[in-house]
Amino acid sequence: MWVCSTLWRVRAAARQWRRLLPASGCHGPAASSYSASAEPARVRALVYGHHGDPAKVVEGITRELFQRFAWIFPQLITAAISSASTVLKNLELAAVGGSDVHVKMLAAPINPSDINMIQGNYGLLPELPAVGGNEGVAQVVAVGSNVTGLKPGDWVIPANAGLGTWRTEAVFSEEALIQVPSDIPLQSAATLGVNPCTAYRMLMDFEQLQPGDSVIQNASNSGVGQAVIQIAAALGLRTINVVRDRPDIQKLSDRLKSLGAEHVITEEELRRPEMKNFFKDMPQPRLALNCVGGKSSTELLRQLARGGTMVTYGGMAKQPVIASVSLLIFKDLKLRGFWLSQWKKDHSPDQFKELILTLCDLIRRGQLTAPACSQVPLQDYQSALEASMKPFVSSKQILTM
Numbered sequence: 001m002w003v004c005s006t007l008w009r010v011r012a013a014a015r016q017w018r019r020l021l022p023a024s025g026c027h028g029p030a031a032s033s034y035s036a037s038a039e040p041a042r043v044r045a046l047v048y049g050h051h052g053d054p055a056k057v058v059e060g061i062t063r064e065l066f067q068r069f070a071w072i073f074p075q076l077i078t079a080a081i082s083s084a085s086t087v088l089k090n091l092e093l094a095a096v097g098g099s100d101v102h103v104k105m106l107a108a109p110i111n112p113s114d115i116n117m118i119q120g121n122y123g124l125l126p127e128l129p130a131v132g133g134n135e136g137v138a139q140v141v142a143v144g145s146n147v148t149g150l151k152p153g154d155w156v157i158p159a160n161a162g163l164g165t166w167r168t169e170a171v172f173s174e175e176a177l178i179q180v181p182s183d184i185p186l187q188s189a190a191t192l193g194v195n196p197c198t199a200y201r202m203l204m205d206f207e208q209l210q211p212g213d214s215v216i217q218n219a220s221n222s223g224v225g226q227a228v229i230q231i232a233a234a235l236g237l238r239t240i241n242v243v244r245d246r247p248d249i250q251k252l253s254d255r256l257k258s259l260g261a262e263h264v265i266t267e268e269e270l271r272r273p274e275m276k277n278f279f280k281d282m283p284q285p286r287l288a289l290n291c292v293g294g295k296s297s298t299e300l301l302r303q304l305a306r307g308g309t310m311v312t313y314g315g316m317a318k319q320p321v322i323a324s325v326s327l328l329i330f331k332d333l334k335l336r337g338f339w340l341s342q343w344k345k346d347h348s349p350d351q352f353k354e355l356i357l358t359l360c361d362l363i364r365r366g367q368l369t370a371p372a373c374s375q376v377p378l379q380d381y382q383s384a385l386e387a388s389m390k391p392f393v394s395s396k397q398i399l400t401m
Contacts, residue, residue: 135165
């Protein structure tokens with residue numbers, strides 16, 4: 001009975017590994033510009049097999065760990081490893097198919113959407129087991145013979161969510177990647193594909209804002225919030241940035257203002273009656289960006305000018321957006337939602353590439369920098385996951401490979 005049970009688990013693990021790791025592509029055309037080393041590559045990946053607390057369900061999986069079970073059924077395990085990870089072991093030229101790209105991951109952040117995906121609370125959930133991470137930057141090591149848009153040495157980021165970036169190396173199809181310039185800072189490239197894109201689209205797509213107009217947002221110290229501050233400043237927009245009160249509020253306020261924030265206020269200050277005097281010296285905002293929900297979103301709505309729009313792109317408070325009937329009727333306010341993955345579905349890959357290049361221009365001009373980051377080696381993923389879920393953490397955790 002024990003043997004049958006163990007055999008079933010081993011076979012299941014083998015099937016999971018065959019699906020999880022990139023296909024070897026041994027049948028495809030040879031790849032170019034790569035010299036295999038004599039020693040097998042040690043590919044590592046952060047994998048979760050079921051949904052739950054990220055600090056508990058994510059495991060650091062290596063080929064060596066999988067080999068620990070070889071003593072049970074040597075032939076079965078050896079065959080499973082061979083079929084599952086040949087490309088990761090040797091990275092021979094023939095292992096990369098005609099339209100494939102072999103990349104080495106350089107850095108990958110831990111975003112709230114990554115946490116939500118692991119928890120099972122996201123609009124897009126990959127088949128399990130899955131490699132965590134939706135964002136990051138990699139360097140091309142080799143390309144297939146049919147690849148025309150990439151070459152070894154290029155930097156690339158994922159074209160869509162769910163690619164699994166918390167790993168050291170991988171083989172992806174060319175269409176799954178977008179080239180980014182390698183002359184921008186590594187942290188900027190690693191955090192380019194999600195938060196700045198979300199910030200830019202929300203500022204551009206919902207209200208026709210002009211220089212001098214104002215925008216109000218909560219969660220202003222988040223990755224999106226910091227990008228909103230900088231992009232808005234580059235567009236000549238004035239920002240009112242709401243944050244939760246905390247012991248080091250002045251330090252946070254100074255840092256956000258150094259990015260271009262005009263005003264930084266706490267949730268408590270936003271609720272005070274004196275806020276009505278706040279807009280004597282600046283126009284009421286026509287756009288509100290909500291990442292919190294609950295009472296915070298209600299207060300954002302109260303500050304909007306007549307006909308204004310509140311865009312919700314997150315729900316950190318895990319509470320519903322509550323809109324006053326009188327505000328909707330008498331101020332004709334609009335409630336919208338934004339999800340970058342849906343925007344990509346509604347637009348062509350070329351339009352997304354254009355967005356990326358626009359943001360890269362801002363980075364080069366010094367108008368858009370990466371959020372405050374803490375670089376953490378991949379093997380220390382446990383502490384990085386835990387830190388990313390703590391309250392009042394203004395530093396994004398970035399896994400380095």
